[in-house]
Amino acid sequence: MGIFERKEGVTASSWIYDTLRQDLVNGRFTAGEKLAISALKERYGVGLSPLREALNRLAAYGLLIQENQRGFRVPRLARDELDDIADMRRELEGMALERAIQRGDAEWESELLAAAHRLKRADEAPEMEEEWERLHMRFHRTLVAPCGSAWLLRFIEQLHDQFDRYRRLAPGEPEVRRVLDAQHGELVELALARDVKGARTLMDDHIQRSYEVALGSFARELDPADRQQAGVGSADLLSRR
Amino acid sequence: MGIFERKEGVTASSWIYDTLRQDLVNGRFTAGEKLAISALKERYGVGLSPLREALNRLAAYGLLIQENQRGFRVPRLARDELDDIADMRRELEGMALERAIQRGDAEWESELLAAAHRLKRADEAPEMEEEWERLHMRFHRTLVAPCGSAWLLRFIEQLHDQFDRYRRLAPGEPEVRRVLDAQHGELVELALARDVKGARTLMDDHIQRSYEVALGSFARELDPADRQQAGVGSADLLSRR
DNA sequence: CTAGACCAAATAATCGATTTTTTATCCAAA
DNA sequence: TTTGGATAAAAAATCGATTATTTGGTCTAG
Incomplete structure (x- = not known):
């Protein structure tokens, strides 16, 4: 009856941006991890261009760290x-x-x-x-x-x-x-x-x-091996590469 | 004599990002203007991919407005x-x-x-x-x-x-x-x-x-023609498309 | 041994072409 | 005149392949 609601134009780029944003906030990536772009491509089934555009946005937003010529990393927790x-x-x-x-x-x-x-x-x-x-x-x-x-x-x-x-x-x-x-x-x-x-x-x-x-x-449990390393507090575990 | 300072790896993407950022802040684009991507490509002599990555970053930063399927616009001044x-x-x-x-x-x-x-x-x-x-x-x-x-x-x-x-x-x-x-x-x-x-x-x-x-x-001067349009304040001039 | 030089593999960045979607134009019907 | 719809042109988004840079390993000279 009314106007046909046009399905919102979700581009591959905006979709992968939203998805990655959620996954980052929800801790689905390890803090400090280096993102392998081609692996992400596989995992989410998107092309390189939209993926890279999303990563650029996320870096500008502060959920990723971008380093010229060496890609993107998940920020450490500190x-x-x-x-x-x-x-x-x-x-x-x-x-x-x-x-x-x-x-x-x-x-x-x-x-x-x-x-x-x-x-x-x-x-x-x-x-x-x-x-x-x-x-x-x-x-x-x-x-x-x-x-x-x-x-x-x-x-x-x-x-x-x-x-x-x-x-x-x-x-x-x-x-x-x-x-x-x-x-x-x-x-x-x-x-x-x-x-x-x-x-x-x-x-x-x-x-x-x-x-x-x-x-x-x-507050992560340290296993005995880690405990022996002097001066390594639990916080370091998460912020180390 | 010391260590050779490695020339910082400036990618095309980061270069065009910096350049556009400055140009946007300095008002080299008209507020409200729609950016013609291929024109930017010409104007700055960069490829599409780095250009789009830069635009995505600028949008996340707030210096551009991105609309799915219809590119990028310079935010109006209000x-x-x-x-x-x-x-x-x-x-x-x-x-x-x-x-x-x-x-x-x-x-x-x-x-x-x-x-x-x-x-x-x-x-x-x-x-x-x-x-x-x-x-x-x-x-x-x-x-x-x-x-x-x-x-x-x-x-x-x-x-x-x-x-x-x-x-x-x-x-x-x-x-x-x-x-x-x-x-x-x-x-x-x-x-x-x-x-x-x-x-x-x-x-x-x-x-x-x-x-x-x-x-x-x-505070833009209004020319006589504009003056006759009732209720159009100077602020509107800048925020109109 | 160790520092540096060199190479090969891996990965990031970029390009050029293709596909998809929007925008503009034209024409016919109300 | 408007309105709606088809179609052409323009622009955005995406893909696949290429180029450039980094990384990791190996070898050699000191």
Whole structure:
């Protein structure tokens, strides 16, 4: 009846970009690994040109490191960098949240409640991990959406992807997780109550706790052989080539 | 006598990326313009593959807009966006400056003095426009360099490029310019005196004045024909296709 | 032995041609 | 005049092959 929705023109390049982005964020590649382009070509069944275009984009975005004449590498995980990322998340998401609370309208309130509700449902269904991740991202996005700055939102998104590289690798901590889940609801309450100060404080705490979970990505068991090497902390294991 | 410095491996892709980036920031393309890829190929004498890779990177960086199946466009200039960019510059550079002042060491003080001095020399030589731009960028980079956050620096750099698209297009205002030049020296003094508060205030003012200059990019003369079209403000002229 | 020079294999980068999709043009019907 | 549709031209995206550079191994001179 209506207009035929044209199937969105997904180019090979944009498809492989999205796919690789997800796989990178979800830790499907080893940190520090050098990407063998021809292997990727096989693995994903795409041509060289679209693949290289996607890799270039990912490098500009910060999910890959590009070195002239020697291809692309997955960035190492380093505690320093995680500290930086978490710190910036606190600063930027805090700023965005304050602004969003000051500027968000009634429509925002509705969407926020909806997003929080969907997320809560997913909290209780531990089998749908991927779905939860989607909804979680979407909740945080909705929370800060009306901050009024496209650039701020862009930076926050980028930091989220970076942060998740660590968080997704860390072992789950059910008790912290329960607290974090509860905080989502509290954030909504404070936002609806237009409690700028309180919301920001809670957001700080929320990110701090997430950060502590993400730190777990460095807590790898060392096998006896590794233990003997003096001075090799667990963090080094992940950041070494 | 020492080791032979290997000439840095500049690929065609990275060369055309740098070149296009500069040309975009310097306003050598019309805002809103659609880039004809084959024309660029001619103009810069590079092949399709490296060119497309560069365009993809620039799009991820925010200096181009990529639309599936219909190539690349130069982003329009819009007053809203300039407001956003300037606002974020104030927030992020302010933050970075505070941290830099708290963390910068003696070596930083020296480099800062040096950078400011070089810039001052260039202030007085109005013929070397390009050189001044380089030194100006470098001064601001040096100022915030020891802030301790690689991500913050990255975002600031990106915002600078965006901001300069507008500023470079705006007509020069010698009187404001004199004030801005003087502020560079004052920023150094406050930084060396470790006056966090004062430095931040001055930085806010510095960016505010630069913003007001950049606003001039919208102050185009309208010719009589255009004037008759009701409701067409000067800003629209730049943001229209 | 070890540092350096040389070569061969592997990999990255680039080119030229082909395929796919969009955009522009023209014509007929309402 | 418009509107819709077919078609030609233009442009974007992709492919397959070629070229350039790096990497890893081997040999030789010191």
